[in-house]
Every structure is written in structure tokens, then in C-alpha cells.
Amino acid sequence: MSISPEYVLQVENLNAEYNGNRALVVEQLGLREKELMGVVGANGAGKSTLVGAILNWSRGAAKVSGRVWLDGEDISSLSTPERVKRGLLLIPESQLIFHNMSVADNLAHHATSKVDGRHIYSLDDVYDLFPNLALRRDNMGWQLSGGERQMLGIARALRMAPRVLLLDEPSIGLAPKLVSAVLETVRQLADNGLTVLLIEQNVHAAIEVVDSMALLDQGHVLAKGSVDEMRGDPRIAEAYLGGEAS
């Protein structure tokens, strides 16, 4: 297996384990330019571990092995901050903003000048995209609602000029109306040129916005393909029923 030029983000034999327990075994996964890929699967299937492994980041003590390429560059031996500087941005599932800082402060941190090919979202860009945040710009992180925190998390990532955006379960704990709003925004970002990997337990909502999907089960990729292909896949229907609960 080797790198394929069509992929912006590519992983090969990406494995992760916690205390000797295998949590992730992904042989091959690739993301094309401007593609919005949804990764679905039951709880504990390894979805969060996947995006963490791509950045070599976890809140636990995960041991990661395997190769990761971004725009053809092998970033497997780079530290997390170095990968972030190359435009790999992860918005984790929980604890995704700085609670003791104001919204404005959270957004003040941004990518510095030269980042070729990547759009640096300015404060105005971000406030246009999320008018609610503009209204709350002087509030502290802990004062925000769940939906606002999610928006702030995405906004923070945009300020870092992402090449690839990795979203871990943005819909968790959000009311259905908010879920659609958030996912619609993600779709909008993809339409504007962003490459996105979307982790979602809510298959129902995800299938409406993604271009392609991958199904994860116990750390393995069971199936992947375009959204139309996956709609007809019986295993997705199974995940559908599992996803219905949220």
C-alpha cells in the first residue's frame, strides 16, 4: 500500500491501544479534497479513537502506531502541535473550549500568516458564520449553552486555518433543531472548500449532509463508500436503528 495523490488525508495501518487493549485497527482510509466523510458506528466502536489517532492525541494514554499522510507528506512522526500547524484540526467531543476564557479570548488564538492554500478565517468571518457568538463575545466559556459551545469549538478551529477538519460527535447533547443547524453549517463549510471528517453517532442526521461514509465496529472499518452506496447497505440500516435512540 502506498500513498495515493487523490487523497488529502490518508492513513495506513492506523492502530491504537489502551493498556494493551486494541481499540483501533484501520488498514486504510482516505479523504479526498472537499469531501465530507461521515464515520458512524455504535458507542465504543473506536470513532473518537480514530480522529485522536490521526493527530496522535488522546486524553487517555493511547499508544498509536501506523502512518498518516497529509497532502502527500508523511506526518507520522510529527507531534500533535506540528500536525495542527499543518492544518489538521480536531474538535473533540467534550471539553472543546476553554471555559475560563471569554468567547473573544477563545477566538483570539489564530493561525499566523503564511499558510499556503488554506483560508484563514478572520474574526469577522467567524462572527458572520455564527451570529450567536458575536452576541456573546464577552461571555465566559462556562456561561455558554451546549450549542454555543459547539459553535465556538468549530469557530476556534476555523481560526486555525484548517486543511482538514475533524469533528468528534458535534451533535452530542444538542436538541434536534440545533443538531441540524450545526450539521448544516458543516455542510456549508465543506461546500466552501473544506475537507471534513465527521464522527457521528446520529446516523440519521449525518446521512443528510455527508458525501461518503465509513462504518466502524470494534475498531475496524466494516464498510465504506459514497453516501448513496451506503444508504443501501444493510449494516448501515442496523446502525440506523442504533442511531435512532439519539
Added chain:
Amino acid sequence: MKPLRMLSWPLMALLLLLSPTLFGGSSALYSVCTTIAIFAVMAYGLDLIVSDLGEVSLAHPVFFAVGAYTAAIASTRYGLGPIETLVLSIIVVLGVVGFIAFVTLRLHSFIFSLVTYAVTVVAMTLASNWAFLGGSDGIPGIPAFEVFGYRAVNEAQLWPIAWGLLLVTLILVVAFRRSKMGYAAMTVHLNPALARSSGISPERIRMQVFLASAPITASAGWLYAYQRAYVSADILSPYFLILMLTAVVLVGRRYILAPLAGIAIILFQERFLSYGAYVDRIILGSVLVLVLSFLPGGLVGLFRDLNRRIGRSRQPHAESQTLKT
């Protein structure tokens, strides 16, 4: 392995008792061995806290000092014999520990360590200024160790006492590690949440382990007073604390003979490879820092690592590349 072990322990203990004699029997040799035994006992007390409970107690020099000062004051001013002074030492130290434990009961681990450190510094102030403790001159003239007619007037005669104390300490430490309290302490150390949900209260265990460990270190101070025949505030100098800590981490954690080996190595360097008091200090401090930073498994861990690497280099390796953070 077990039956062989059962035979070898008494044999090793006997060998240990006879070793100074076998190696020449000079007074200096008996002196070094006695000192090693005393400091090892001192270190074992700390070992229970650091290796088993997993906390940092910087108050153990105070326990050591309590043992020494009690022995000194009780024997010189009140004419008590060694056994009485030992019992008294233990009572006093339990009082001190009780106070510390009461104060620190609900504190987080680093504030707890700060408080123990402060206790030591305050004790140093007291020892240097308080007339009752002899002030800066200390308490001289401690009588020779005499018990049931056995009088230890020189190093060779004090050595069996030191050896006995060391043996008793080893037995106590082994018993502790096999006991319910020892098991509870390890659980609290490795997984406080699990401990709590199993009905173990980390605070109570911490207090209990302290109550068990302080008398051990105090007894070392007790015998030290008899060996030196005087006690002064320098017994609270940082040297003893650094010595204890280094001995506990140098060889490896939770090996029963590790503190003894650690003390022996350090004292060996001081007596036979010394470069002057200040350089020795730098060496001791550096050993502590380097072992903690780069050899978390101590010397034993280092040997194991090397063995593993030698073994691995003989096999073709098919392991996947591990990524750095």
C-alpha cells in the same frame, strides 16, 4: 522458588551479621555497617509512604529526630534505659504523626507534601533555638547502650543491635506488604477511585500507613543517638531527607532489599569515593534527580531494560513503528 527462599533468608541474615567480622573486623568497618543499618531502617519507614502509598512525605526527618532527641533527653536527664527510651520515642512520634495526620487529613497530595516539608523546617527552627532541646549545642553525653547487662561500648558491640533492628524492620515491612493495610495502600496508590468504591477511605489509609511508618524511622533515630552519643539540630539537615529519598528510588521500587542496597551504595561512595563534602552533596542530589528523570525503574529497571534490548537485538523485529507525541 519459595522453599529455597525460606532456607536462604535466615542464612543471609546470619551472613550479614558476620560480614564485618569476616571482612577484617576493624572498628571503622563495624561503624560503617552500623550506620548503613540505621540509615536503612530510616529509609524503610519512608519507603512505605513513597513506594506503597505513592505520596511524598518530607516529614520523616522529623520522625528520625524525634527518635534521637527522645533517646537523648530521656537517657541523659531522666536516666532511662534503651528499651524505655525506645518505647517513649515511639509514643512521642505517634503523637507527632497524629497531629500531622489530623491537620492534613483532607488535603490534596501536594499541599500535604508542602505541609510535611514545613513541619521539618519548623522542627529545625525549634531544635536550633529551644533550650529544652539543647539549642544550637544539642544534647551531649548520651550513655552507652546497655540492656540486660549487655553493654555496647564500641562499634563492634553496637553492630548486633543495629543488625537486629534492621531484621525486625525487614520483617515488619514484609508483613505490612502482605497485610490488608498494605494491599489497601497499593490500591489507593494505583487507583484512588477504585479504592473509594471498594469502601477504602484514602485519607484513613494515609493516616494508618503514617502511623505504621513513623515509628520505624523513629527507631532508627533512637539507635543513631546511641551510636553518636550526642544529638544536635544538624540531625534535621536536608542530608537525611535526600539520603532517604535517593535510597528509596535508586535501586527500584518495592523490592524488599532496595532501600538497604540504596543506602549501602550511597554510603560506600561517601566513605570510599568521596570528593569532599560539597561535591558529595552534588553527587547525591544528581543521582536522585537523574534516577527520577530517566530511570523510573531504578537500577533494577535499567538492567531489565538492557537485558530486554540485548534479547531483542538477537531477533528480527517486526514491530510497527510507534509514534511520538
Added chain:
Amino acid sequence: MNFLQHVINGLVIGHGYALIAIGWTVLLGVARLVNFGHGQMYMLGAFVTWFSMSSLGLSYWVALPIAVLVGALVGFIMQRIMLNLTIRQDLVSVMIATLGFGYILEGVAALTFGSTGQILDTPLSLRDVYWGDLWFTWQDIAVVLVTIAFFIALKLVVEHSSVGRRVRMVAEDPKLALLAGINVKWVYLGVFCFEGAAVALAAGMVAPRTPILTSMGFDEVIITFVVVVLGGIGSVTGSYLAGLGIGIFTAFFGAYVSAAYSTAAMFVLLIALLVLRPNGMTQSMARH
């Protein structure tokens, strides 16, 4: 000595305490590191200043920056060696390691500077000021002014600069800071440098008040500890106020009760507070 003189003394001492403690509390608030070598770093700062002036013949205004640089360098080296432990948040080992570092520093200082006490005279400490019944030196005035300036500058940097923001992010959530592209290792190194520099500055300013010994430094750790716990971990304003309070307490206790036991008394006061309020110390740098 009259009442007002004690107040003056207390204020001067208090500002000194605040300056001594500030590096320590920032380190604790940002990196959750307890530096037991703090007292020895203070001692080193005092001795480097003294040595530069007495043996190298440099002026105080050159000696002080040298001491600060040496302090920052020592802090950097300490953290560089302990970096694995810091990243792993193995706080027990960090505590013991800093204790070991302190011991090394004491040995190095004794070897280089000798073990006799020295007086650190500066152009300022030798100039007295008489104001009515009150007496102090220009050094005392300098301590107060430098401390105030330092604290204001620090507060501005922490709250309004991008460096300060990065530091606050690491203080609150180092893992999330990684995802924001912040090199957390460099922040840890930087904060330790800051601690080294700040305590060296404090030493250069405050040490002229009493004779200096290479065996000193323990009292400073206690005082620092009390100031930090009282003022709130990582709190810039808190350290300032707590420092002043403790300074005044020390001045009055030393004058009316006993000077030798003032540190012990401070400690007893702290113990009483801890017993009554054991949960008061969980603030982080981010709350400054």
C-alpha cells in the same frame, strides 16, 4: 520603634514576600509543578548578585540582571531534565526531583561561594532615609517599587498578550492547548525560566536586608508556600495581597513576640487556616 515603623517594615517585607512567591505560584498555576528547590534558587540569586559585585567588581545594576539570567538558565535546565515527568504529570517524582535540584544547588553554591555568611550591600541599601521618626533605606523603596511594577507588568502580560493567552490555555487544559497548536513543552520550559528569573530578581532586591548564607533558603519556601496558599494558587493579585498581609504579620510578630520564631508562627497560622478551610486551594492560573 513606633507603630508606624512596624507598618513600614511590614509593607517592605510584604512586597518582598510577594515578589519571592510570584514565580512559584505562576509555575504551580500553569504547570501544576511544586518546586522545592525554590529556596535554593533564591539563595543562588542572592549569591550571584553578591559575587558579581564583590569578586567581579561589577556594579549592582549589572549584577542584578546577571543574577536574573542565571536564575532563568537554572530554571530552564531543571525543567529540561524533568520534562518527561512534567508531561506525564508525575507530580510525586517532580516534587522529589526539585528537592534534589535544590540540594545540588546548595552544594554548588557552597563549593563556589564558601559557607560563611556574607553581607550583600548595594548602593541603595547603604543609603538611609529618615522621615520624621521613621527610618528605611532606598533599597526598601526599590523593593516596593520594583514589586509593584513587576506585578502590574505580569498582570498585563497574562491578561492581554498572546503569550499570556497561550499560558492561560495551557494552565486550564494542556491537552486542548495541544489541539490549538500550542507547543506545551515550550510553555512549561518558559514558565520554569520565569520562576527562576523572578526568584533571582527577588533575591537581588530583598537579600540585602540580612546576611546571606548558602544554607539559607528553607525559610523562603515556607513563606512562599504560605503566601501562595493564602493568596490562591496562580493568582497574581492574590499573591500580592497575601504577601503584604504576611509581611505585616511578620513585622509585628517579630517586633512584639519573637523574631526567631516568626516563620514558625506563620506556619502555625497557615495550619489553622488549612484545618478550618481545607478546600480553599483549587484555583488555577486561568482564574488569575
